[in-house]
Amino acid sequence: MRQSQMFIPTLKEVPADAESASHQLLLRGGFIRQNAAGVYSYLPLGYKVIKKIEAIVREEMDRAGAQELLMPAMQPAELWHESGRWDVYGPELMRLKDRHGRFFALGATGEELITSLVRDTLNTYKKLPVTLYQIQTKYRDEKRPRFGLLRGREFIMKDAYSFHANAESLDEAYWAIFHAYCRIFDRCGLKYRAVLADSGAMGGKDTHEFQALAEIGEDTIAYSDSSDFAANLEMAEVMDQGKERAEDSLPLEKKAGRVSTDDSDWVKAEWFKARSETVLVFLRAGDEVNDVKVKNVLGTDMIEPLDPEQKPDAFHPEKGVRVLADNGIKGLTRGVLYSEKEDVTYIQIDPERDLNIENFFDLRFIKEGDPSPDGKGTIKFAKGIEIGQVFKLGTKYSETMNALFLDSEGKNQPLIMGCYGIGISRTLSAICEQYHDEDGLIWPKSLAPFAIHLITVNPKNEEQLSLSDKLYHDLQDKGFDVLWDDRKERPGVKFADSELIGCPVQVIVGKKAADHIVEVADRREKERVETGTDRLEQAITELLNGRN
Amino acid sequence: MRQSQMFIPTLKEVPADAESASHQLLLRGGFIRQNAAGVYSYLPLGYKVIKKIEAIVREEMDRAGAQELLMPAMQPAELWHESGRWDVYGPELMRLKDRHGRFFALGATGEELITSLVRDTLNTYKKLPVTLYQIQTKYRDEKRPRFGLLRGREFIMKDAYSFHANAESLDEAYWAIFHAYCRIFDRCGLKYRAVLADSGAMGGKDTHEFQALAEIGEDTIAYSDSSDFAANLEMAEVMDQGKERAEDSLPLEKKAGRVSTDDSDWVKAEWFKARSETVLVFLRAGDEVNDVKVKNVLGTDMIEPLDPEQKPDAFHPEKGVRVLADNGIKGLTRGVLYSEKEDVTYIQIDPERDLNIENFFDLRFIKEGDPSPDGKGTIKFAKGIEIGQVFKLGTKYSETMNALFLDSEGKNQPLIMGCYGIGISRTLSAICEQYHDEDGLIWPKSLAPFAIHLITVNPKNEEQLSLSDKLYHDLQDKGFDVLWDDRKERPGVKFADSELIGCPVQVIVGKKAADHIVEVADRREKERVETGTDRLEQAITELLNGRN
Incomplete structure (x- = not known):
């Protein structure tokens, strides 16, 4: 055109x-x-x-x-x-x-x-x-x-x-x-991930979302750096690393106030209300409770955090309170937990011995650096745009x-x-x-509006115009989709528009038109290469073959 | 499929x-x-x-x-x-x-x-x-x-x-x-006509409607039986046949009451109100005034019939009344007109002499049998469906x-x-x-959902099934679009559905499948012709080439 x-x-x-x-x-x-x-x-x-x-x-x-x-x-x-x-x-x-x-x-x-x-x-x-x-x-x-x-x-x-x-x-x-x-x-x-998603309110069972990776995406995806694994943050299973007890337990101790310690074994307690039940969840202090997982364990469709003022003592829960723990504190023997109620810090906690835990489950959000649940590689996070489901x-x-x-x-x-x-x-x-730079779009060849942008630098020049006209028809006869910038505009305007439009290959007909020499460029790079028109088709094909 | x-x-x-x-x-x-x-x-x-x-x-x-x-x-x-x-x-x-x-x-x-x-x-x-x-x-x-x-x-x-x-x-x-x-x-x-249409309320100038000919159409088209001429009824010009006076005029005569006569030279008068003007139009009694044409002559955008009670005497219009006549009464010397007001019949009217006519114009609707305005052939009417404009x-x-x-x-x-x-x-x-009979649709080949309907009479029969399967794939490989009725339904159901669906060519695999003989039919005709499968492609091509 x-x-x-x-x-x-x-x-x-x-x-x-x-x-x-x-x-x-x-x-x-x-x-x-x-x-x-x-x-x-x-x-x-x-x-x-x-x-x-x-x-x-x-x-x-x-x-x-x-x-x-x-x-x-x-x-x-x-x-x-x-x-x-x-x-x-x-x-x-x-x-x-x-x-x-x-x-x-x-x-x-x-x-x-x-x-x-x-x-x-x-x-x-x-x-x-x-x-x-x-x-x-x-x-x-x-x-x-x-x-x-x-x-x-x-x-x-x-x-x-x-x-x-x-x-x-x-x-x-x-x-x-x-x-x-x-x-x-x-x-x-597209660079994308098919991620396990929450079927939630739609009332069905299995569901995957197709997420295109992009910084502006509104969804966070957890994916493996070494496999196909990918899931919505809320759906990603955390692998139970089933730690063996590293050391023997020591007697539980209490220290007044909030003890400052570098110990990485801090434990925290979170309280929820699930319909008529009160639920206490223990997990590592650096982790975050994943509501969806708690709901699934309880078999309920709604939980909400307990009113802060109602929070009872984590160490001495009343009868009837359900006490769950995340797999992450399994095998711990040097646990540390601060009790707000008593204003004391418990140290040397052995959760299985000290915390009245009903059972251990996967209850937390996955984190970057966690092992991938499929056993292959390490979890990374990315932002995604949902393009399919x-x-x-x-x-x-x-x-x-x-x-x-x-x-x-x-x-x-x-x-x-x-x-x-x-x-x-x-x-x-x-x-x-996914396909742009600061000057404009850079289309993958399967979707480009035109494969080739043919640019006549100065269409008032008879040699440039007639060579362009010939190339325009020749390239189309060879099956290429060509946009020909035949406008009487300044070269600066034409090149800026060409970058904006983003056809994969640019063919520039300029001063050496009389010698049948043109320039060819891949839109991704800014480098132009001179080529004789007899080699043009080959040069274009090489550029197109070398990119997606 | x-x-x-x-x-x-x-x-x-x-x-x-x-x-x-x-x-x-x-x-x-x-x-x-x-x-x-x-x-x-x-x-x-x-x-x-x-x-x-x-x-x-x-x-x-x-x-x-x-x-x-x-x-x-x-x-x-x-x-x-x-x-x-x-x-x-x-x-x-x-x-x-x-x-x-x-x-x-x-x-x-x-x-x-x-x-x-x-x-x-x-x-x-x-x-x-x-x-x-x-x-x-x-x-x-x-x-x-x-x-x-x-x-x-x-x-x-x-x-x-x-x-x-x-x-x-x-x-x-x-x-x-x-x-x-x-x-x-x-x-x-499609059988269609591009017809001159009235640009009317849209406020533009030229316009053509594309009318597909069909009995149920809501528009009437006037077209020539021997040329491309076609127009909306209201737009069709009537050729001025400019009749020479056939006979000399005779003196105008009056007879009491409504005289019964076979004479075809009856004239009628129609009265209109166009803004502030009163307009009288004379035309042959068998013709009908075309409002659009009267409006165009008057250069006005609205006229309406005059209230019957206000209708003045056609023979003695007051001053200021505009008196127009259709070309059809030009040259008349034996005109007949009944005046309601006087309850008399005027005979031997010579309009140019007797009717105070300002001028003759094309003021009537065209009729079937009129000569085509382009001078070629005779006007026919058809009903049209507007498909384009x-x-x-x-x-x-x-x-x-x-x-x-x-x-x-x-x-x-x-x-x-x-x-x-x-x-x-x-x-x-x-x-x-345009493309159907009482049993169903009959698609033109350019639009048929499938070119070929392959019908296996009894798919439980091994020979019929395997031959059909082979033909299904062979015909597709040769570029034909094939719908294969492989359903386990009664033959009557299958044939009735095939007529309804209306693919141009039917290929029927029945009892002679073992001998590699099938039947081929053009959907338009009900006749089936036996053919060996070695000649099938040729038979199909001949049928398709012989139809639109």
Whole structure:
């Protein structure tokens, strides 16, 4: 495409409210424009990239056996009443009333609609399993839209839903899509981790989030430096290192006040309220209690810290108080604990002897430097942007919405479901976070709007213009996607725009055009290399082959 | 794709509220499902066809030099206030309020949004012309959604907008897109007419509608049986046949009462009120006054029939009444007119002598059998479904929304605009109206969800199954898109579904499978022809080549 004819409104200034690199550079490079808070247009350059991501998603979803459909954004409120989410979804769900006074939700997600679509149809085990997906515009009225496309109010999502007669079939689809997601993000050139996540309020079982690594990410991921292991902070298991007692126990001692000691064996006590029970958790002073793990041990769905004034004496808990301990203090013989109540420091604590512990569990958050729970390598932390999620929904929606099938024994059963999402516009942002420098974007070749940026330094020069014109057509004939900057602008403007736009390879036609010599550069480096036009195709191919 | 794994919920019954063939057959064939009045899901088969239409639209729009972008459906109300349409668009415009109380329109059309997008950017003649398009979901809250996708409330549209520095440039883009539309609808296999239409309330100048011919169409088109001429009924010129006087005039005579005569030279008078003027129009009794033409002659934007009680005497109009006549009574010498006021019949009227006529004009609606205004052939009528429109907007939006550019003399001018729409989901319906029989759809090959429907009559038979499996893979390897009915259903069910789905070619693997003999049929005809599998590819190719 000739740049003189293409709509690429680059900006010189960094927009004031753009906080993240992706937001700034997508705006400055003329890829997107804001129409309202959290609402964007994809301009021709940006939409080219979106379509490339979508094509990859389609290919891999189809390969995983999923079938594409397109559901409407207008979802009758009745369906949301059936699932019970109309009242609980809150102000993020956009709602509207039609001219006859009937309410609709603007689709934030599609479980209700797809369940209503299949419930009269997938009515026998013979028609199962089926996986359906769509690439569609979704709506969520975020309170504080941020970071451009990362947290928008109108955004593009690939959502998929699978339907099964049994758990094994769901498991098969779950992992098929898990691996399709890995291929999708690999092909997009993303650095990401598939992390174990908390199924929490959604009421399902297994779930993984796909997190693109990026400094501005809002989630913290724990991952191994030597294996595939990765988990959300709250989900990461801590390996029970099952320490042997290093030394014999000594008699428990008490010292007045808070004793200052370098000893690393300080223990702390944390108190919680779980429904009617009071819970005391002992762990190492440097560790932090992970609520989710405590909840799982107690088999409850809610705990909260105990009011400080109600905190009883850790050393002499009343009857009925449940006393749990983290694996980290197992085998300790020189424990140190300060009791606020008594204003004394206990030393030489042997927890198993002295602390009335019911049992030891994994109750703390993982930390950087911990051994990886899979036994391979050491834990590191990273920030992540959630770009995808796979989720075993189970029968949550099929039960409430009465989506039943006849099993092989002729009995009615609720459909077993999975759901699977990829944020298409979020993925675009995540790629930009990973692929840029201070001058602009640097596209991976699988997604670049154009592979080659052909720049004519001075198009008023006849030799430069005619050589550029020839190269423009030759390179396209050879199958390269070429953006030709044929504009009558100053070279400085053209080079700055080229850095902003970020095509992988730049071909610069300048003063040596008469000698059929041009310059070639990889956008990542600033170095230009002269080459004769007879060697140009080879030079470009080498540059493209040497990068992702 | 194996049909046993594909989500194709065909229906045996005709849905009660489906009035048109396209609506019935798209539902029955498992192409679409209704989610609410005028709101549909495109199921996998239907979405395959939609994507094929979209691909054709993209190719031809790109070829015409247009660039694709994607704007949001959420359009800030402020923009609609700027253009003045927030208040005048009426209840068809869906509106919603976000959590902060700000109003948005759900895009029914995109003039406001695109004008706001380019107004700070296309600010010099040097950046013009530009044509931008998108394929996007649109919303119109139709009072009475009808005919399935034909008049829906959420639908897919391709809308395009062009921006120009002068009228010649707009004209060039207008015709480039006009011809792109012809190629698009040709490639879709549609029988259609590009008709001159009334630019009416939209305030522009030239406009053509693309009308797919179909019995259920809501618009009437006048077209020539021997040329390309076609126009909306209200726009079709009537050729001035400039009749010579056949006979000499005779003296005007009066007869009491309404004389019964077979004479075809009956004349009638119609009275209108146009602002402050009273207008009298004479025309042949068998013709009908075309308001649009009268308005154009008067240079007014509104006329209405005169209150019957106010109608004065046609033969003796008061002073100041404007008396116009249709060309059709030019040259008449034996006119007959009944005057209600006097209850007499005038005979032997010579209009030019007797009727105080100011001038003769083309003032009537065209009729079937009239000569075509381009001088070629005879006029016929057809019903049409509007599937596309091209429109010279002019400066309507750029003026109200202050979208200016600097012209070559350094002066600020409003951008000159065109807009161009194609109803993607409407086009799908129109194709179905033209391509079906009583048993189901019959897809043109350019849009068929699959080219070949391979039907295994009895998949429990080992020879049928293994031959089908081989053909399924062989045909796909040869580049054919194959739907394989491998289901364990009764043959009657399978054939009925195959007719409903309507792939162009059916390949039936039945009893002669052991002898490597199958049957091949064109979906249009019911005749099956036996062929050896060694000749199958040739037989299929011949069938496909012989149809559109």
